[in-house]
Structure formats: C-alpha cells, structure tokens
Amino acid sequence: MALLPYGKLLLKLTNFSPRNNLVLKRTLMSKQLVFSEFGDPLSVVKFREDIVPPVGNQEVLVRMLAAPVNPADINTIQGKYPVKITLPSILGNEGVGIVEEIGKEVKGICPGNKVIVIKPVQGTWRNYATFSKDVLRVVPDDLGVVEAATLQVNPCTAYRMLTDFKPVKEGLVVIQNGANGGCGQNVIQICKAWGVQNIAVVRNRPDIDELKKFLQCLGATFVLTEEELRKTTIFKDKKIEKPSLALNCVGGKSTTDMLRHLQHSAHMVTYGGMSREPVTIPTSAFIFKNLSFFGYWMTKWNETADCAAKDKMMSEIISLMCEGKLKGPVHKMVKFDNYQEAVGNALSTKGFTGRHSRLPILPHIAGDEGIGQVIEVGKHVCTCAAGDRVVLTSRQLGTWRYFGVYNQRDVHVVGPVVPLPEASMLTVSPSTAYRMIKDYKHICPGQTVAQNAANSPIGQCVIQICKAMGINTFNIVANRCGFEAVKEYLLSIGATAVHTLEEAEELSTFNTSLDRPTLALNCLGGRFEDVMLKLIELNGDIVYHGCAYDLPLVKQRCRRDVRFHKFRITDWYDYATNVEKNVMLQDIIKLVVTGQFKGPLYEPIVLKNYEHY
Incomplete structure (x- = not known):
C-alpha cells in the first residue's frame, strides 16, 4: 500500500470538496469501521452505517477528511495495546476534518474550520463524526491534509523526546535506530530544522542506497546500517561527536550496539520494541559511563501535561509544517470502502508498521520446512498420533536434524500417499x-x-x-x-x-x-x-x-x-488460523495426490553430507 516500506497508510474518508452547506440533520448517515471483539483485524473490523445524532450543546459535527492507520490502531484491535476500550468501539486515534456544525455553547470553533482530533480513542475511522469540543483543535487552512491527519502521534513523540531529556539545541548529537519509521523521519526533520546533527540507523536491505539518500535529504547527518554501526570509525575520526541522546524503537542487539557509542552521562529513550527483543544494558554502561535509560509513551504525557505545554508544542510543530520544514510521511490514500486492503497491508511490511523478519536466537538449528514421522506424543496431544507423517506449519523450528520435539499446533498430518519430496517442500x-x-x-x-x-x-x-x-x-x-x-x-x-x-x-x-x-x-x-x-x-x-x-x-x-x-x-502464517492453514494444505495435497502437482526440481542429499549442498 505504501509508496515505500517506511510509508504511512491513510484512510481517505471524504473527498476534499468545499463544505456542503446543506446539513441533513437527523437523516445524515455516517460510514464507520467498528469492532466488537479483539482478534485478527481482518476478521473483527466491520463496516456499518449509523444515523448521526443531533449535535449537543458542547459538541461539534466534523466531516472527516483523512485518518491514518497506526500501529497502535492495529494493536488495539488485537487487544495488545494498554488502553482501556469499551466494546463495541469505532476505530481510529488520529484524523483531520472540516467542521460542519457546532453546538450552541461551543466557542472558538466555527463551521468551515479545519480541525484535528487531539485525544485518543475517539473513533476517527468514519466519514462523519460528532466530537466533544474538548477533543478538537483548530489548525490553519494551509496545513496539508496528510500533515494534519498524522500530527498528533509521531511528530509530537519526536518533538517531546528531543525536548524532555537532553538539551539537544545546544549542539548535542542525536542517534536513533528505526530511523526510517514514521517517528524517525520526524526526528530527522526536526533535528535539521533546529540545526542538530543526527545519526540514523536502519536495517540493511536491497535498496539501502536509495533509503540512505532519502533520509539524508530529510536531514540525517549520517545514515548507517546496523552492521556499519558496529564497525564505524566516524567517532574515532572526529567526523562527528559521540551522541548524548539515543532514541530506541527496536530493542535487542540494535540497542546494545547503539549505546556503545554514547557519550558519558548520555540518555537513551525507548519508545518502541519492533524486534520484540528486550533492551539489554551492560552493567558497565551504568557504572563507568553513567548512562541513563528512560521509557516514553506519548499517551501518558498527554494525560499529565498542562495546556500551556501542549499549546507550545503544537504551535511549534504546526509552524514547522507550514514553513515546509516538517513534511508528512510517505503515504498512499486508501478509499474508505477499501478499508480491508489498508488494514491487511498494515499487518505486514506492506505498510507502515515495518515489522521485521524474525531473527533466530543463536545458536540455532537450521531448517524451515520438512516432513517426519511421529515417534511419541504427549498425553494431551489430540491432533496426531504415533506413526503419523507430519509437516511443520511454523517457521524457524529447526528441521535439519534426525529428531525434534514440536508443539502440536505447529504440525499438520499428511497421508502416506503424498511423496516425500512434495511433502517436505509443502509449506513454503x-x-x-x-x-x-x-x-x-x-x-x-x-x-x-x-x-x-x-x-x-x-x-x-x-x-x-x-x-x-x-x-x-x-x-x-x-x-x-x-x-x-x-x-x-x-x-x-x-x-x-x-x-x-x-x-x-x-x-x-x-x-x-x-x-x-x-x-x-x-x-x-x-x-x-x-x-x-x-x-x-x-x-x-x-x-x-x-x-x-x-x-x-x-x-x-x-x-x-x-x-x-x-x-x-x-507473515501469512503468523496471522492465519489453523483452519485456514489446513484448507490450503489440503488443497495442495489434493493436487499432489491427483498427479496435477509435483515438487520443484531437487537433488536429495544425506544429512551427514550437508557440506555438499
């Protein structure tokens, strides 16, 4: 869906046409995306139409223009995000729209104003919505739709991390991993606007030169892959000072490699965990380098910050955007009726989430697929029995061995009529x-x-x-x-x-x-x-x-x-149900048994002769 792997998905909720002055009170219908249970977003997110109620005295009717699909939205649907949700619920935490009608007691907001939603869990995935006046903020008409729709999360997170932990404007260097993500792009652009040198760390990939050029154009001083960071000499050669502030959204080894290059008494702020691995900190980092480590969550800051701090932050960010110094993420508009396409892409690296391939913990037994015969089963196993032939339906379980112990949910029984070559290569x-x-x-x-x-x-x-x-x-x-x-x-x-x-x-x-x-x-x-x-x-x-x-x-x-x-x-195996896996494998096996399918060309090798391969 996105133009680039580090892009953003936005739902196009209504056309960007002049406001329709003909307000159909009582009969105005709102298209909405709702969910009534936690689970797979592609299954539990449903489309519905509902009558828009009359506007209350303290309420504002908004015609939504665009709303992004954020990782927090996906995690909320899955029941993994630490925000209390009352089901059923309308989805969407961010968005921009045009005011259509205001309540009698609403001050400071007028019909025709462009507004953004400044509080989470308000339900922005709909084309018409009635909000309390307290959750809206008027933004300039010349602020771009994409910038406005994505203003509340990533730009604010980047701004706060660059403001609240170290005085980076005084010439301190910033380093961050996951720099091609939505927040990372904002960090780079804000650093450039403030004249702050910054180092962007990204994963290696086939188009790495193109990505490096893109981030450098945004304002990155240096762009390094994770492998280059481990052996770089830019600090030793005095090309740039060691960083005093590190921003971490990955975790695992990437974090450890980054903190090795930090200044004495530097701060590291963790705001994400894309690798799903813990942040491991050497004891020496505390004792000899006096490093400090913090966690950051924008939602919690919004709950405790005063109005003056919020207004100052929003004014500065909007000013940067209107001046062209802070641009919205690479994106593609998705029509509201095609919401399943947007949500589906958001579940993988097709969209903005940037979910990485899982790396095995080393040492690791190699092999992703294969067929074997069940020798013994646990007393609670009910999906297979001793003597059955089974294939593995999960990745990185290690099939290059004579014997292996696996969970019953990771195996699928295949009949004896399926030839060994076809069965062993069935799942990829x-x-x-x-x-x-x-x-x-x-x-x-x-x-x-x-x-x-x-x-x-x-x-x-x-x-x-x-x-x-x-x-x-x-x-x-x-x-x-x-x-x-x-x-x-x-x-x-x-x-x-x-x-x-x-x-x-x-x-x-x-x-x-x-x-x-x-x-x-x-x-x-x-x-x-x-x-x-x-x-x-x-x-x-x-x-x-x-x-x-x-x-x-x-x-x-x-x-x-x-x-x-x-x-x-x-990625498909990560989110597919056992029923979906079984239906697919049975269809393929049927083709094999009926002679309509044979495995790709292969050469059999005895396990002990693996070096021959």
Whole structure:
C-alpha cells in the first residue's frame, strides 16, 4: 500500500470538496469501521452505517477528511495495546476534518474550520463524526491534509523526546535506530530544522542506497546500517561527536550496539520494541559511563501535561509544517470502502508498521520446512498420533536434524500417499504460490497470470497450480545458457508461454494468444519489474515477493490504475488460523495426490553430507 516500506497508510474518508452547506440533520448517515471483539483485524473490523445524532450543546459535527492507520490502531484491535476500550468501539486515534456544525455553547470553533482530533480513542475511522469540543483543535487552512491527519502521534513523540531529556539545541548529537519509521523521519526533520546533527540507523536491505539518500535529504547527518554501526570509525575520526541522546524503537542487539557509542552521562529513550527483543544494558554502561535509560509513551504525557505545554508544542510543530520544514510521511490514500486492503497491508511490511523478519536466537538449528514421522506424543496431544507423517506449519523450528520435539499446533498430518519430496517442500513454495493466486485477484479460468523468475521453485508451483485451475501463465525467465531446456521443462509442467526478458520487452502490444494478465507476480527488480508493469492489464494487481519484497513501490506512479501488494508467506502464517492453514494444505495435497502437482526440481542429499549442498 505504501509508496515505500517506511510509508504511512491513510484512510481517505471524504473527498476534499468545499463544505456542503446543506446539513441533513437527523437523516445524515455516517460510514464507520467498528469492532466488537479483539482478534485478527481482518476478521473483527466491520463496516456499518449509523444515523448521526443531533449535535449537543458542547459538541461539534466534523466531516472527516483523512485518518491514518497506526500501529497502535492495529494493536488495539488485537487487544495488545494498554488502553482501556469499551466494546463495541469505532476505530481510529488520529484524523483531520472540516467542521460542519457546532453546538450552541461551543466557542472558538466555527463551521468551515479545519480541525484535528487531539485525544485518543475517539473513533476517527468514519466519514462523519460528532466530537466533544474538548477533543478538537483548530489548525490553519494551509496545513496539508496528510500533515494534519498524522500530527498528533509521531511528530509530537519526536518533538517531546528531543525536548524532555537532553538539551539537544545546544549542539548535542542525536542517534536513533528505526530511523526510517514514521517517528524517525520526524526526528530527522526536526533535528535539521533546529540545526542538530543526527545519526540514523536502519536495517540493511536491497535498496539501502536509495533509503540512505532519502533520509539524508530529510536531514540525517549520517545514515548507517546496523552492521556499519558496529564497525564505524566516524567517532574515532572526529567526523562527528559521540551522541548524548539515543532514541530506541527496536530493542535487542540494535540497542546494545547503539549505546556503545554514547557519550558519558548520555540518555537513551525507548519508545518502541519492533524486534520484540528486550533492551539489554551492560552493567558497565551504568557504572563507568553513567548512562541513563528512560521509557516514553506519548499517551501518558498527554494525560499529565498542562495546556500551556501542549499549546507550545503544537504551535511549534504546526509552524514547522507550514514553513515546509516538517513534511508528512510517505503515504498512499486508501478509499474508505477499501478499508480491508489498508488494514491487511498494515499487518505486514506492506505498510507502515515495518515489522521485521524474525531473527533466530543463536545458536540455532537450521531448517524451515520438512516432513517426519511421529515417534511419541504427549498425553494431551489430540491432533496426531504415533506413526503419523507430519509437516511443520511454523517457521524457524529447526528441521535439519534426525529428531525434534514440536508443539502440536505447529504440525499438520499428511497421508502416506503424498511423496516425500512434495511433502517436505509443502509449506513454503507451494503455499506461497497458492496464496498469491488466491488472495489478491479473483481469476477465472482462461485468464492470465504473469510472473518473472518462472524457473524458481515458487515459479514452478505457480505454473502447476494455475494449470490445475485452468488459468494461463505468461512466464519470463532470464536469457542464459540452457534457456531452451528451461523453457521445455516449464512447458512440460503446464506453462502456457515462456519468454526471455528481452522477448517480453519487445512486445509492443500483448500480441499473443493470451489475454493480457490481470495478476502479475514480481520477485525481481529493474527491467523485470518494468516489464511486469508494461504487460499487466488495466486495474490489475501486482504482487511483490521474494527478492522484490523489500523494493520500494515507487514505480506505481507509472501505473496508477494498478493495485500494488507485497507478500511473504511467513507473515501469512503468523496471522492465519489453523483452519485456514489446513484448507490450503489440503488443497495442495489434493493436487499432489491427483498427479496435477509435483515438487520443484531437487537433488536429495544425506544429512551427514550437508557440506555438499
């Protein structure tokens, strides 16, 4: 959904049109997103329409323009956020709108004013809302919609952390991890506006040079990957002073590496834990460096701060925004009716949450998938029995061994008729192919799916699953030695058409016997990505996976009619129910048993000869 992995998702709630002066009292309907139970956001968030009640004496009727989808919103739906919610509840903590009507006793707010919601849990995911006057703040008309909609959380968090712990304006250096996140981008821009040198630490990725350039343009003095931070010499070479303030939203090893470079008596502020690992602090940091460590939560500050402090903060932030020194996050507007798409993307790195791949704790037994025979079960196990053949449906459990002990929720029983190769590779490549074909576009028999790297394991699975469903496949592979053999093999397993990259690029029109593809699966960048965008049908869908998963979706500007998605099977397994997993695996197994699917090409290796691989 987002333009870049560090982007923001916003729900476009109403059109940015002049205020309609015709107020339909009593019959005005409000579109709302509500949830009545905690759980999977895609399941529990529901759309409803409700009559807007008459405006009370102390109330304001607001036509909402935009509201962001924040990590706190997702965690609230899941029941993991430490804010008390009364169910059912309308979602949304931030947003901007236009005042339509005010109560008789409301002062300082007029119809036509642009306002933001300044208190959480007010329900901004609706197109019309009645709020108490005390939860609204009038903002300038020339303040951008995106800046206004996202004003209350990330910019304020960045401002407070740069203000409340160390006097950074006096020339102190700031360092932060997770610098490409929404709050991190605000920290960088505020530092630049104040003339504060700052070091941005980010995870390494394929497009790291592009990300570094982006953050430097925002105002970062230095941008380092986590690996570069461990061996950097910028402090030893006096290119910049050691930091006196560190801002941490990651935790784990990233935090430990950052604090090693801090000045004596420096402060570290933790406001997030994206790695889901604890903050580990060496004893020497307390004793010999006199470091101080704090936690920060913007919601708690808002509960205790006085009005003067809040007004001063908001005025300064709004002033920076109106001057163009503080810009809203990279984003994409999502229509209100497409809320499930926005919420779904927010659950993964498609959107703003920046949820990282989980790193195993070392030492670690390798292996993500495999098949084995149950030798012994615990007395409370009811999903399998001794002698059953099972595959693992969770990641990083370690399958490269002779014997392993696993939880019953992480195994799926497969019958003896499923060949060992197909069963052992069941939960990654076939599952990835199955989900991408099923989840993003309703494809009818006779329609076309295009993909690049079609000779990869996932590509081979896509071809066979599509053939079983009567779907044509347009397959692109690199032109290399042995291309004819690759082409012959892919055609033998069901590919409709196989072309080199150069051949696909030469198609001025899609002049084959196939329909233009409505779904494209892209696991490569560069020219392979370009040809996908060239071939796809109007209003089609393109899914980034594999090596293309971490690519920024900047090229979507060339095809605004196309819907862009990112998919990783590990993310799907994290949120899928056991029923969903079982249905998918049974469908794939059925194809195997009926001879419509065989595993990708492989070479068997005895475990003790692992070095041969």
